[in-house]
Amino acid sequence: xxxxxxxxxxxxxxxxxxxxxxxxxxxxxxxxxxxxxxxxxxxxxxxxxxxxxxxxxxxxxxxxxxxxxxxxxxxxxxxxxxxxxxxxxxxxxxxxxxxxxxxxxxxxxxxxxxxxxxxxxxxxxxxxxxxxxxxxxxxxxxxxxxxxxxxxxxxxxxxxxxxxxxxxxxxxxxxxxxxxxxxxxxxxxxxxxxxxxxxxxxxxxxxxxxxxxxxxxxxxxxxxxxxxxxxxxxxxxxxxxxxxxxxxxxxxxxxxxxxxx
Numbered sequence: 001x002x003x004x005x006x007x008x009x010x011x012x013x014x015x016x017x018x019x020x021x022x023x024x025x026x027x028x029x030x031x032x033x034x035x036x037x038x039x040x041x042x043x044x045x046x047x048x049x050x051x052x053x054x055x056x057x058x059x060x061x062x063x064x065x066x067x068x069x070x071x072x073x074x075x076x077x078x079x080x081x082x083x084x085x086x087x088x089x090x091x092x093x094x095x096x097x098x099x100x101x102x103x104x105x106x107x108x109x110x111x112x113x114x115x116x117x118x119x120x121x122x123x124x125x126x127x128x129x130x131x132x133x134x135x136x137x138x139x140x141x142x143x144x145x146x147x148x149x150x151x152x153x154x155x156x157x158x159x160x161x162x163x164x165x166x167x168x169x170x171x172x173x174x175x176x177x178x179x180x181x182x183x184x185x186x187x188x189x190x191x192x193x194x195x196x197x198x199x200x201x202x203x204x205x206x207x208x209x210x211x212x213x214x215x216x217x218x219x220x221x222x223x224x225x226x227x228x229x230x231x232x233x234x235x236x237x238x239x240x241x242x243x244x245x246x247x248x249x250x251x252x253x254x255x256x257x258x259x260x261x
Contacts, residue, residue, distance in 0.1 A: 022055065046103065046131070065090055080149065095141065099189060102193055
């Protein structure tokens with residue numbers, strides 16, 4: 001009996017993702033952290049944080065979990081305590097990546113749409129505090145993943161591999177946690193990203209219309225303010241598209257693989 005189609009898809013998808021994701025994110029961290037890209041320190045903080053979180057997602061989730069399962073099968077990583085910790089780290093790094101993207105989107109919304117709040121909020125210190133808070137909350141939130149695992153088999157007293165405990169499927173507490181987990185990542189962050197981007201776009205469109213009206217009859221030069229807003233909009237779209245394109249396929253593959261492999 002052959003393997004389901006999803007098995008052959010992930011055997012190609014995950015190595016390609018690792019081969020591209022690791023060097024690209026390392027390069028992004030190095031380039032952006034040097035501070036020579038013409039970006040504010042606030043934006044630099046967020047971009048370095050997001051690139052670091054994405055790098056950790058690739059290392060933990062793609063390499064240590066998926067590629068190890070599909071190709072190398074390092075025995076140490078399949079001991080129950082180790083794979084339970086890996087599950088926690090994988091979930092925590094995904095949470096960090098997702099919520100740092102939300103935080104950056106909110107920061108750009110404040111910077112573009114809320115002039116009075118911008119000076120107080122869009123600062124390097126705020127970005128640092130938000131980043132540390134996201135990491136801490138993500139780590140604490142994912143601790144329960146460790147306790148939902150049990151060994152599949154015990155050989156000479158050593159527990160191997162991880163599977164969900166039987167009570168996970170019957171306990172109301174675990175059911176509530178599952179619902180909370182689905183809302184916390186990815187439903188709520190996806191909704192917030194679309195909300196903030198939508199509000200930002202609406203503000204930019206309205207502001208640009210007003211500026212064009214005010215500049216009628218002036219020199220035929222490109223408005224630097226409109227140019228700045230356009231760059232901000234492109235950056236937001238790129239990050240949002242990257243988030244959506246990488247998150248949705250990974251979730252589809254994850255769910256299908258859990259059901260079929």
